Amino acid sequence: MNTNLFDFPLRATRAEVNLDALEYNLSCLASRVPNSALVPAVKADGYGHGAAAIAAACEAWGAAMLAVANLEECLALKDNGISIPILILEDLFPEEIEPALRHEARLSVGSMDYARKVSKTAARLKTSAMVHVNLDTGMGRMGLYVDNPAEALAEIAALEGIVLDGVFSHFPSSDETDKVFTHQQIRETQRILKELEARGVRPNCCHIANSGAIIDLPADTAWDMVRPGISIYGLYPSREVDQNIGLRPILRLVSRLIKVTRYTQEWTIGYGRTFTAGPGALIGIVPIGYGDGYPRSLSNRGSALVGNTRVPIAGRVSMDMIALDLGKVPEPPAVGDEVVLIGSQGSEEITVADIADLTGTITYEVTCDFTPRIPRLYYQKGQLTAVKTYRGGYKTIQDKPRQE
DSSP states (O other): OOOOOSSSOOOSSEEEEEHHHHHHHHHHHHHHSTTSEEOOBOHHHHHTTOHHHHHHHHHHHTOSOEEESSHHHHHHHHHTTOOSOEEEOSOOOHHHHHHHHHTTOEEEEOSHHHHHHHHHHHHHHTOOEEEEEEEOSSOOSSSBOOSOHHHHHHHHHTSTTEEEEEEEEOOSSTTSSOOHHHHHHHHHHHHHHHHHHHTTOOOSEEEOOOHHHHHHOHHHHOOSEEOOOGGGGTOOSOTTSOSOSOOOOOEEEEEEOSEEEEOSSOEEESGGGOEEEOTTOEEEEESOOGGGTOOGGGTTTOEEEETTEEEEBOSOOOSSOEEEEOTTOSSOOOTTOEEEEEEEETTEEEOHHHHHHHHTSOHHHHHHTOOTTSOEEEEETTEEEEEEETTTEEEEGGGSOOOO
């Protein structure tokens, strides 16, 4: 398949992103909360998958809104033609408020002081700020933390230039087996909303569910909107939530062997000489390393798939390369053969969760760590639709100049 949207060959190490699987996951999650609109989180460059393509696919699917962390993430999506509303989840610094309002961003508000700054800027611009007030019911980060939240909400709603578009809260532990604290947060948020309604104030929408809640507590958290994050990428937020809702991983990380050597004598491999290949050992080199976000902690612990066989990493993961012990592969591999770092090959599979477990982290970090050096190739209905590269940026097939 021709993947040359640029005037240079794409790197062999690449992430293949299945947008059909993304749409399937969105529909799967929506079926759990049929009366709620979806607000997919595409922050951190779409959890490392590439925000522009993910956001466009979410918009085409029918997402009501998108959620990002900061102003630049919002503006980048606007630059790429995203037209549905975008909610910025962090409070902004004073100099960021005006450009956010000029680009019609929805703003999360987590304090009275910040609400007044937004109000003052909106009034000066003679515009309305669509705000979603974040209630701190136990996350302890950006939310509104006051003695009387309902009173503060009513005061915010009455500020000049402010439209109370939403009220929400955030779960710190909905992906854990023990749901006691999560239920406590649900009750507290509902209490505040009831008091607010008694004051004659009703936000346009309320939302509280993240991926963990959509998976394990849909009946309790299917409010006006839900905010799925890691789950839209086909990954589960933890091993403690229901693993059987049918999510499909959308990313496959692959490369190719760049060098294969049969050693005729005992030889050490890589920095620190932590692996010794014996006489007759077959060692393959793969152009991926911690400079690409591939974890160095997989040194002498991780594995890859070559020739439908799981093979171990031999020695340390370096900045740009890893070595594989190919001795178990039935047919001796050659330069150019496919290497799968995440995904399936034959009957074998390496998952993001497998890597997270090996490295002592969470699935979020594994994919978010992938650097821009790794090209992202986007497929839909089996066809390449877009590519994102370190040098060429993000381009769709339609962007490619026609050859005369």
